[in-house]
Amino acid sequence: MVRVSFFNAKLIRAAIALIFAAFISVPASAQVLQCAPYAREVSGIALSGRAAGWWDQAEGRYDRGTAPKAGAVLAFRATHSMRAGHVAMVSKVIDERHVLLNHANWSRPGMIERSAMAEDVSANGDWSEVRVFYAPTGKLGMRSSPTYGFIYANKADRLDGTKLAMRD
Known part of the structure; x- marks a missing residue:
């Protein structure tokens, strides 16, 4: 009977885990899903590039405004902590100060969130x-x-x- 010490067993498990990880790991060149391609896919709004540029790109091509509507894209400004801006599709208007958003890459890199609450906290x-x-x-x-x-x-x-999602 072969006896394996606790230390050797840990080494064997670590080696197996390392080998397993090498075969299933994501390539270094892979990217997480960004908000802009996701918003384009779910809304059908044919804009591309960084989310912070969507508002200017939309001028003359799409109506823009301050009232939430289902299917519209909420365009976020770039900030120090959100350098590329953000875009999210309104899935449902709850009331004049609350909507549900479908968006990607907000809470975690690449994560898709559906029906995420957003609240208007602007003074006006x-x-x-x-x-x-x-x-x-x-x-x-x-x-x-x-x-x-x-x-x-x-x-x-x-x-x-659905044809527009691959532009970015």
């Missing part, structure tokens, strides 16, 4: 400052985030949304 009720549900805490985030407003999808774009 114009959605220029929001707090968004943050999964690690299970509640609205501690900090508020500045936004440009909403980009409204055209009917034709919503129909072709």
Whole structure:
């Protein structure tokens, strides 16, 4: 009968885990899902590039405004902690100060969140400052985030949304 010491057993388990990880690990070149391609796919709004640039790109191509509508994209401004900005699709309007968002890469890198609560905390009720549900805490985030407003999808774009996801 072969006796394996506790130390040797740990070494064997570590070696097996290392070999296993080498075969299933994600390549270093792989990227996590970003908010812009996800928002484009679910909304059908045919904009690309960094989320912070969507508001300007939408000018003349899409209606923009400060009233939430289901299917619209909420465009967040770039900040020190959110350098690329953020975009999220409104899945449902709850009331004039609350919506549900579908978005990616907010609570964790690459994570898709559906029906995440967002609250308008702006002084004028114009959605220029929001707090968004943050999964690690299970509640609205501690900090508020500045936004440009909403980009409204055209009917034709919503129909072709799945074809647009691969642009970024």
